[in-house]
Amino acid sequence: MDLPALEVDVETLVDELQELAKFSACDEPPPAVTRVVFTDVDRQARDYLKQLHRAAGLTVREDAVGNTFARWVGSDANASAVGTGSHTDAIPHAGMYDGTLGVLGGLEAIRSLQRGGFRPQRSIELVMFTSEEPTRFGVGCTGSRLISGAMAPDTLAALEDDAGNSYDQARAAAGFEGEIASAVLEHGHYTAFVELHIEQGPVLEQAGEVIGAVTAIAAPSTVAFEVTGQGGHAGGVLMPDRRDALCAVAEMIAAIEECALQSASPDLVATVGKMEVHPGAVNSIPRRVRFTLDLRDIDGANRDRVLAEILDQTNSIAARRKVEVESTVLNADPPATADARVVQAVRQAAMSLNLPFREMVSRAYHDSLFMARIAPMGMIFIPCRGGVSHRPDEYASPEHMAAGVETLALTLAQLAGGRPACT
Numbered sequence: 001m002d003l004p005a006l007e008v009d010v011e012t013l014v015d016e017l018q019e020l021a022k023f024s025a026c027d028e029p030p031p032a033v034t035r036v037v038f039t040d041v042d043r044q045a046r047d048y049l050k051q052l053h054r055a056a057g058l059t060v061r062e063d064a065v066g067n068t069f070a071r072w073v074g075s076d077a078n079a080s081a082v083g084t085g086s087h088t089d090a091i092p093h094a095g096m097y098d099g100t101l102g103v104l105g106g107l108e109a110i111r112s113l114q115r116g117g118f119r120p121q122r123s124i125e126l127v128m129f130t131s132e133e134p135t136r137f138g139v140g141c142t143g144s145r146l147i148s149g150a151m152a153p154d155t156l157a158a159l160e161d162d163a164g165n166s167y168d169q170a171r172a173a174a175g176f177e178g179e180i181a182s183a184v185l186e187h188g189h190y191t192a193f194v195e196l197h198i199e200q201g202p203v204l205e206q207a208g209e210v211i212g213a214v215t216a217i218a219a220p221s222t223v224a225f226e227v228t229g230q231g232g233h234a235g236g237v238l239m240p241d242r243r244d245a246l247c248a249v250a251e252m253i254a255a256i257e258e259c260a261l262q263s264a265s266p267d268l269v270a271t272v273g274k275m276e277v278h279p280g281a282v283n284s285i286p287r288r289v290r291f292t293l294d295l296r297d298i299d300g301a302n303r304d305r306v307l308a309e310i311l312d313q314t315n316s317i318a319a320r321r322k323v324e325v326e327s328t329v330l331n332a333d334p335p336a337t338a339d340a341r342v343v344q345a346v347r348q349a350a351m352s353l354n355l356p357f358r359e360m361v362s363r364a365y366h367d368s369l370f371m372a373r374i375a376p377m378g379m380i381f382i383p384c385r386g387g388v389s390h391r392p393d394e395y396a397s398p399e400h401m402a403a404g405v406e407t408l409a410l411t412l413a414q415l416a417g418g419r420p421a422c423t
């Protein structure tokens with residue numbers, strides 16, 4: 001198909017990203033962003049986005065947990081649509097491009113096709129997934145897990161945050177109602193799904209390339225640990241008599257790091273990013289420690305092997321130190337493979353724009369990991385400065401964003417079919 005000539009309005013995209021970044025509960029000024037699902041700033045951000053979607057003439061609907069769907073109806077309105085999109089929730093002290101580029105960049109891709117006079121045959125639907133980050137409920141991608149059938153509605157409804165609010169209560173308090181099960185999408189709802197995202201790694205920038213056509217997404221797993229010791233008075237309990245939960249956890253974390261470093265796979269990564277010490281008093285021996293492990297690999301089997309090894313090690317450390325350890329696997333998802341036809345459409349688009357590109361894997365997970373279960377999936381990466389992400393200094397240049405948006409627009413045009421202007 002001859003691809004339409006497009007003009008991406010990257011100035012407006014940058015303005016909209018900066019406006020969106022203001023909806024933040026972070027105690028640091030933008031570009032630092034904290035936007036946790038179902039909080040006030042999350043709802044304000046959603047209202048802002050829906051206003052932009054409607055201004056672009058898209059029909060907007062929200063499902064029972066707040067996944068938002070903005071549809072550009074195609075000439076064949078009944079055919080299954082082409083999906084694109086990402087998330088706009090942000091972990092504490094995050095940057096302003098993670099996820100938001102896929103939503104606002106997806107909107108600008110649609111607007112640039114509209115301005116170019118393109119008329120899609122299949123509808124193009126821009127999705128904002130209700131929550132991709134695990135910040136509040138411990139599991140990531142809750143919106144895409146639900147709609148793809150990867151998580152049962154009851155399991156999702158029962159997830160709890162640290163304050164004991166269930167997902168069901170939190171979504172209702174945020175104004176989302178209806179049967180959660182009604183949000184599950186049929187296979188075939190989308191004929192393809194393509195997500196634009198910053199790479200969240202250094203590969204493209206180091207190679208001097210602009211577009212990454214993702215071929216596979218890493219397999220994420222999250223494990224919650226609880227270690228219980230004896231506690232006691234910091235002065236009255238002599239060292240040989242202690243069963244210190246935090247000292248045991250310190251040894252466990254060192255063992256986790258060692259298991260990851262010794263793994264045969266360079267893609268295996270392990271992170272302990274969240275910990276809670278009880279009672280958390282200067283002069284009281286830690287009695288209980290809760291911490292989380294984020295463990296991933298492109299090779300799901302290797303990840304599972306390393307996870308088994310880690311659990312062995314934490315159990316033997318606990319036994320030797322006479323503390324109790326409990327581990328709960330919150331999620332252990334398989335990796336996802338991109339669809340060859342979608343990767344080809346991305347390749348075609350990048351080549352037609354003479355953009356240096358490569359095929360690559362994604363070490364971060366994304367909603368596309370789950371959309372791959374119900375539609376042929378693909379992702380488009382652009383570089384982020386220094387490969388930095390999940391930090392306030394995360395940054396993508398307007399030039400790279402414009403290239404990513406135009407590549408996405410041409411990819412969507414190929415997948416949706418239809419005709420460029422004046423034909």
Ligand code: HGY
Nearest residue numbers: 132133140363364365
């Ligand atoms: O953790 C991830 O890979 C994603 O950025 N939430």
Ligand code: MN
Nearest residue numbers: 091098133390
């Ligand atoms: Mn993220």
Ligand code: MN
Nearest residue numbers: 098099132366
């Ligand atoms: Mn993301």
